[in-house]
Amino acid sequence: MRILVTGGAGYIGSHTVLSLQQAGHEVVVIDNLVNSSAESLRRVAELSGTPAVFHRADLVDESAVDAVFAGHAIDAVIHFAGLKAVGESVREPLHYYYNNLVGTLNLLRVMDRRGVRSIVFSSSATVYGEHNPVPYLEKMEIGANNPYGRTKEQVEDILADLGAADSRWQIALLRYFNPVGAHPSGRIGEDPQGVPNNLVPFIAQVAVGRREKLMVFGGDYDTPDGTCQRDYIHVVDLADGHVAALDHITGRPGVYRWNLGSGKGSSVLEVLRAFEKAAGKRIPYEITGRRSGDLPAFWADASSALADLSWSTTRTVDQMCEDHWRWQKNNPQGY
Ligand code: NAD
Numbered sequence: 176m177r178i179l180v181t182g183g184a185g186y187i188g189s190h191t192v193l194s195l196q197q198a199g200h201e202v203v204v205i206d207n208l209v210n211s212s213a214e215s216l217r218r219v220a221e222l223s224g225t226p227a228v229f230h231r232a233d234l235v236d237e238s239a240v241d242a243v244f245a246g247h248a249i250d251a252v253i254h255f256a257g258l259k260a261v262g263e264s265v266r267e268p269l270h271y272y273y274n275n276l277v278g279t280l281n282l283l284r285v286m287d288r289r290g291v292r293s294i295v296f297s298s299s300a301t302v303y304g305e306h307n308p309v310p311y312l313e314k315m316e317i318g319a320n321n322p323y324g325r326t327k328e329q330v331e332d333i334l335a336d337l338g339a340a341d342s343r344w345q346i347a348l349l350r351y352f353n354p355v356g357a358h359p360s361g362r363i364g365e366d367p368q369g370v371p372n373n374l375v376p377f378i379a380q381v382a383v384g385r386r387e388k389l390m391v392f393g394g395d396y397d398t399p400d401g402t403c404q405r406d407y408i409h410v411v412d413l414a415d416g417h418v419a420a421l422d423h424i425t426g427r428p429g430v431y432r433w434n435l436g437s438g439k440g441s442s443v444l445e446v447l448r449a450f451e452k453a454a455g456k457r458i459p460y461e462i463t464g465r466r467s468g469d470l471p472a473f474w475a476d477a478s479s480a481l482a483d484l485s486w487s488t489t490r491t492v493d494q495m496c497e498d499h500w501r502w503q504k505n506n507p508q509g510y
């Protein structure tokens with residue numbers, strides 16, 4: 176198939192472009208490069224042997240999106256493009272709602288007009304909010320507790336309404352847990368701008384000497400070692416999950432929701448130790464106060480994706496850290 180990947184120059188998008196190409200699909204990318212570099216796509220081409228077609232365009236510009244569809248016979252869309260920093264979304268809610276909602280609405284309107292009614296959407300475990308018990312199941316009531324998470328929830332609602340109104344739509348809502356790691360080649364990986372918000376990119380920058388030490392946000396949670404537990408998923412497993420979801424929905428109209436996670440929690444200190452082992456060095460850290468909004472522990476119930484997609488994670492936290500470290504060591508300043 177010919178797949179349009181929005182946000183394809185970004186972290187998860189670039190790994191997914193590679194997985195799609197390796198599965199035999201043709202790929203067209205739209206990205207405005209607000210949080211990425213076109214170098215990622217050059218390197219994906221180097222790994223796959225086939226360049227993806229790249230359009231630098233902003234989804235909030237509907238005519239630019241339409242022009243891309245006019246130029247290519249697109250069969251399906253994987254929609255990654257969006258802003259994703261929780262803290263920034265609290266400070267700049269209008270910017271987040273505008274980018275993530277208007278961008279998605281433009282995309283869906285163009286798709287509908289042009290008869291492309293197959294979409295895989297990047298949702299997030301953050302939609303489960305604060306009130307659900309772990310492990311999280313797709314059928315639970317959702318309710319995010321920050322503007323970023325609410326944009327994900329709202330797009331899920333829009334897509335569910337669309338699927339209910341028009342039975343031709345094939346829609347997958349993928350709720351990612353915590354993606355980390357990099358392609359094992361060390362050529363592509365996560366390249367955060369400024370101070371990393373997320374744990375593993377921060378640890379990696381300490382390991383490579385760009386930052387002095389890791390601040391562990393809270394050591395007094397009611398968890399086995401006092402630090403928060405999350406469900407880390409290797410980005411290549413996550414990318415392959417998109418290919419599996421796309422295969423499943425093709426020819427099967429409906430609205431599907433799948434958790435993409437390992438089903439297992441790891442603590443901040445466990446991840447730190449795994450990274451130390453991968454990098455072969457001590458990583459200085461200090462336990463500080465809790466970060467506002469953090470939940471003590473959550474992980475996926477990953478059984479639906481296994482049952483429906485025959486997909487499950489295959490890579491361990493050790494492999495995530497080894498691959499993340501190879502990328503960081505070979506590209507100390509990112510792209
Ligand atoms: P990323 O920032 O690396 O990738 C997002 C890409 O979208 C970037 O390349 C950015 O330039 C592009 N983009 C943003 N707004 C755009 C717009 N208006 N028009 C065109 N391009 C635009 O982030 P990522 O980690 O690869 O995340 C991909 C998706 O997965 C996002 O929707 C994110 O919210 C979601 N997600 C990520 C995580 C995570 O921890 N990384 C977890 C759950 C869900």
Ligand code: UFG
Pocket residue numbers: 259261299300301351352353354372373374375377389390391392393402403404405443466469
């Ligand atoms: N942490 C630290 N120090 C840091 C960074 C993080 O101790 O410098 C801790 C956090 O307190 C948390 C854990 O490491 O306990 C993981 O934090 P991340 O920021 O890496 O990940 P979150 O679980 O907070 O959130 C991530 C994404 C969200 C997404 C969510 C889905 O940032 O966008 O996973 O599960 F929605």
